[in-house]
Amino acid sequence: MANEYVTLxxxxxxxxxxxxxxxxxxxxxxxxxxxxxxxDKTTGRRFWLDPVPVQRTFNPRGRIVREDDGDxxxxxxxxxxxxxxVEIGAGASWSAVTGFETSPDNALADGKPVTGLLQPLGTWGTVTSRLRVTAQFGWPAVPDDIHEAALIQASRLYKRKDSPEGIIGSAEWGVRNLSRRDPDVWALIEPYIIPGF
Structure with missing residues (x-):
């Protein structure tokens, strides 16, 4: 097991x-x-960082946002x-890209990830071009909210063995069904869900 957001x-x-x-x-x-x-599945992202840079290729279709200051x-x-x-190209032909800016501004300094590459006052080439990025993907550090959500959810999953068929009993509240989704976990992770995911 690796990259869990809560320790044993x-x-x-x-x-x-x-x-x-x-x-x-x-x-x-x-x-x-x-x-x-x-x-990870609910938010559409992962909050652990690759230990070394890895290479990924991106298709521009649906990934380019036209802004006043560039693509x-x-x-x-x-x-x-x-x-x-960062390289642009296709097949066996790739060329290095320089002059790009990371977005959002100051993301890494604020403990958040870079989620876009801005070509100031320019474009990213043709529709057939691909973008190849070599980087450490993930988040700089696990956010406190994600850590707490993982702790709550792991506790809930561990106790699930004591609630057959989703029914739990308590002397204080009696017998009741477990909710499908823990509202506290959802409140903690909802701001991290990738828009449109």
Whole structure:
């Protein structure tokens, strides 16, 4: 398991389990992995950073936004400027692009990812051209909201084994059905959902 947004130790503290008690580790790890990946699927993005730059190719169709100050090419989240290389072309013919600006302004300084590349007062070429980006994709760091949502959701998933068929009982509230979606988790992750996803 890798790239979970909550640690095993944090989840154990949530249930007041001793750190050296490993009898529930398998279930806890499964819950935290499922919680993290469900956040990725719901938001349409991932909040962990590639350890090294990787290469991705983007089709311009539906990814170019015409702005007053140039064309903005929308890309997957980039969490670090280290090793960022942008090329344009197709097939075996690629040429380096210079003079582009990252967008939004100051994203990395604010702990947010770069989501677009602006060609100031210019265009990104023809419809048949592709954009090849080499970068560390993801977020610079896991946002606090995502961490908290993963902790809540992992706790909920772990306790799910005690609520067969989605029914949970409590001396205080009686028997009730579990809601389909946790409102607190949803409130925490909703601002991070990619628009239109």
């Amino acid at each position: 130790e944090e989840l154990k503290r949530q249930f007041s389990l001793e750190a050296d008690d490993d009898s529930r580790d398998e279930d806890l790890n499964r819950a935290r992995a499922s919680a993290s990946r469900s956040i 903005l090419f929308l890309i997957d989240d980039v969490g670090s400027a280290a090793g960022l290389v």
